Amino acid sequence: MSNPNNSVKGYKNINNMIISPCISICKTDPSTGYCYGCGRNNDEKKLWKLEETTDEWKQNNLESIRKRLTGWQLDSFNESYEHKINNGISLFKKNLKNE
Known part of the structure; x- marks a missing residue:
């Protein structure tokens, strides 16, 4: 189920920021x-934590990350990052809570 506040991949309308990877x-x-x-x-x-880091830099960094990662590592990152964007928590943290 998607978060209704999530309109563009990587952004949330409530604060219009790109979510950390x-x-x-x-x-x-x-x-x-x-x-x-x-x-x-x-x-x-x-750099992600600095207030002056631009959304453009963050978007470019996300693209670089996806070029760096391959195979299962890229698949795992994409799945967990998407879950974090939609639910506010990574799959790893979600699974820790469920243990």
Whole structure:
């Protein structure tokens, strides 16, 4: 079931912001420097939190993330990120609550 406040993928009407790609699987691959969950490096994670970071940068970063991730990792990210956008919580956190 979709959140009625969600009109454009990655945006919510209530505050018109792009939702962070963090899906609560925060572990960095030591060889690439990218997070196994969201595919971002530490600098990108920091930039997402800055008030002056533009929506354009965030949208471009989401595109870069999806190009970085492949196979099951990309599928898992897309499924959890979509769930987070529509429900306000990543699938990982949802599953933790249900345990």
